[in-house]
Amino acid sequence: VAVLLAAATAAAPTVQGVSAERLFDQIEALGELSDTTPPSITRVLYTENDVRARDYVKGLMRDAGLEVREDSVGNIFGRLAGEDDSLAPVVSGSHTDAIPHSGKYDGVLGVLGAIEALRAIRESGVTTRRPLEALMFASEEPTRFGLSCIGSRAMCGRLDPDYLDTLRDENGTAFYEAVTSAGRGGGHENTASILSAALIPAGGIHAFVELHIEQGPLLEQEGLDIGVVTAIAAPASVSFDFLGNGGHAGALLMPYRKDAGLAAAELSLAVESWALGTKAIDTVATTGVLQVYPGAVNSVPRESHVEVDVRDIEEKRRDHVLDMIIKSAEQIADKRQCEMKYRIVNKDPPAPCADDVVAAVQDAADDLGFKSMRMVSRAYHDALFMAQIAPTGMIFVPCKGGVSHRPDEFSSKRDMENGVRTLALAMAKLAGV
C-alpha cells in the first residue's frame, strides 16, 4: 500500500530544518506557565497562566512568519499563505491546556509542532497550493466546566449554547463570565453569539491532522517511530450526585446512616466491574472524580459527587456499559436510601479517520524512512470533532512508558522531531505543491 500511495504523491517537496532543540526549549518555556510547579503542569482554560500561554503561542506563530488570528472562543490560528490563498487550508493543531498535575507534552507537542512544521516549510522555501494553518484549540481538557473540547466543538457547531450556559466551574463561574473576563468573547453579548462567531463553514477546512504523543505504550514497546491513527475511540462521561443524611460520626449509629460517600465508593467499583465485564481490552471506564461532603473525618458524608469516563472503539458496547453504570447508581441509591441525580455530560460517536489523510500521513512516514504502525486513538482529541467537518487524521509519536496526564510524561527530542517532520510532509502533500 505504501508504495502505491507514495507513487500517488510523488510531487512531495523536501522540508528541512525541523529543530527538536527549539521545540524542546519551547516546551520547557511553556511548562513554566503552570499553576503547579513544573514538571507538574496545571493550566486551566481562561485562567492567568492559560492567557499567558496564549500570548506565548501567538508570539511563536509570529516568529515563525505566520499571520495570527484568534476567534471569539479563543481558538488561535497561525496562517501561512498558499499559492492560491482562496482555497480552504490544511490545518494542524492541538491544545495547551493541561489538567491539574499533568505533564508538559500532551497537546503542547501538537501546537508547537504544527508551528515548527510551518516554520520549516516556509524556511525551506516551499509554497503549497493551499494555505496552511497551525491551530491552538481553546481547550481540549474538561477541567474547567466538565466538558472537553470546547474550542473544536464550537468550531464544528456541536456545542449547544444553552447547555454550555448551564455549566459552572468549581467556583460557580459560568462560561460567559469566564471567557469575557479572560478578554475573549469577541465583544459578543451572549454565549450563543460567541459560539456562532467561531463556527467554521462547510468546506472551510480542506484537511485536519493532529500530532500528539501516543499516551499509551504500544509504539515504544514495538520500537516504532510513528503511529498512523485510523480511528478515535468514542468517549462518554457522566456525573452523579448522591444525597444522604449525614451527621456526627460518633452519634449517628450505623443502622440510621444514609452514607453518600459509601454510595459513591460502591458506584466507582461498579464502574470498574462493568468495564471489565465486556471482556474487551478496548473498553475502559474510570472514576476520575470522587468527592464527599462535608469531607470531615468526624462527619458522615451527606453528599457525594462522582464523575465517570467511559470509552470504547465500539459505540454500542460503550453505550451498554454507560447504561449499566447508570442502572448500578440507581440500585446503590435505592439500597443506601440516598437521593441520586445523574447527568450525561457528553456521549460522542467514535471518529474514523479519512482515507486520504491516513494515506498522506503513512506516505510521509514512509518517505522519511520511519517505522510506523496503524493504530486506534484511545484518548480523545479535538480531532474527534474536527472529523465532523473535515477529512481528519492523527500522527502519534512514542511517549516514555506510555505515561500521560502525569508530571513524568515525556517524549524524546528524536521522537518529537520525527513527528514534526512527518507532519510537515503530510501537510505539504495534502496542500499540494
Add this chain to the structure above:
Amino acid sequence: VAVLLAAATAAAPTVQGVSAERLFDQIEALGELSDTTPPSITRVLYTENDVRARDYVKGLMRDAGLEVREDSVGNIFGRLAGEDDSLAPVVSGSHTDAIPHSGKYDGVLGVLGAIEALRAIRESGVTTRRPLEALMFASEEPTRFGLSCIGSRAMCGRLDPDYLDTLRDENGTAFYEAVTSAGRGGGHENTASILSAALIPAGGIHAFVELHIEQGPLLEQEGLDIGVVTAIAAPASVSFDFLGNGGHAGALLMPYRKDAGLAAAELSLAVESWALGTKAIDTVATTGVLQVYPGAVNSVPRESHVEVDVRDIEEKRRDHVLDMIIKSAEQIADKRQCEMKYRIVNKDPPAPCADDVVAAVQDAADDLGFKSMRMVSRAYHDALFMAQIAPTGMIFVPCKGGVSHRPDEFSSKRDMENGVRTLALAMAKLAGV
C-alpha cells in the same frame, strides 16, 4: 438515688435569671462569624472568623462580670471569684470551632451556656466557696490539623509537641505558624513552650462539667429534658494514603491500572463492613474524608487519601475494628498493586465520668424538676481529656432529630434553658455555698 443525693446537697442555692432569649441571640450572632453562609457554619481554628469569635466570647464574658484570660494555645477562661479564691475552680466549657458546613449549636451551647450560667449565679447574688470558670477550648474539631481537642489535650499534657509539629493543614501550614499568625502563642519560641505554658497543674481544676447538645435522637425520642452523661465513648482515627500509577482515562487499559481511587473506595466499604461486623450498636466507623488525585474525569486516580473514624464504648472492640481496617487496607493495596501508608492520628481511651459530678448533675436536674436519663456520649468532647486531670461530667440537652454537624442542627430555647439551669445549679453544688 436522687432523693439521697438531693439530701446530701441540700444547701444548694437558688439561681435565677437564666435567659434562653439572650442565649439564642448570642448563638445567632456567633453564627454570623462563619466562612459559609449561616445556617451553614464553618469556623476553623486560628482563621479570621475564629479570631472574631474569640473576641466575641471574651466580650460576653466581660459583660457577664467575669475576669477574662487566654492561655498560650488559645483556651479562654472567664472567672467568677469564689469566697476562697485560692481553691481550685469548678470549670465548665466547650468549643466554638465548627467543621465545614455544620451548625450553630455544637460546642457553642456549652461555651455561651457556661457564661450564661455564671452570669445568672452572679446576678442571683450567689457566691460559691470555690471560684467558677467558663471556658472556651481552643478547638475541639479536628478540621485544621486532623487532630481533635488541641486545647484540652494541651491543658492536660496529652499532646506531644513533636507530633503536633509534624501535622499540616490543607495549605501546608504548621501549628506553630498558625497559632502565632493568629496572634496567639504567648510569645513562645516553639510549640513545646506553647504547650507547656497551657498545662494545668495537678489539682488545678476541682471539677469539670460540659453542657452539650446530645447529637443523637434519644432524649427527643424519650421526651426527656436532660441527659446525665456517665461515660464518653472511645474515639480513634486513622488516615490512609494510596499511591497507584495513574494515567490517561482513555489510554491506560484496565489490566494495567493501579487505581488509587478504587483502593480508597474499597477501603471505605471495608470500614463499614468491620463496624457492622461487631453486631454491636455501639460500634461506629466512618470514612469522612475520601480524596482522589489528580481528581480529573479523564485521569485514572494516581493517589488517594482516606480518613477513618472509629468509636465504641468498649475500647477493646474498638481497637479490634481499627486493626481489621488497617489489615483490609494492606490487603487492598496488595491486590491493587498500590503503595499504602497509614497513620494512627489518635486512639484515645474512653472516659468514665466521675461519680460526684454525675451525682451533682443528676441532683440539679431532679431539684429543678427535669425529666432525665443516664446516657453514654457517643460523640467525643474536650471532657474526654479533662477527665484525665479532673473529676468530669457532662449534661446533654435534646437536639432536633438527633441531627448534628449539619446546617439544620437545632436545639429549642426551652431545652437550652433547662440545660443552662441544670449546669448553673450543678456548678454551684460542686463549688459549695
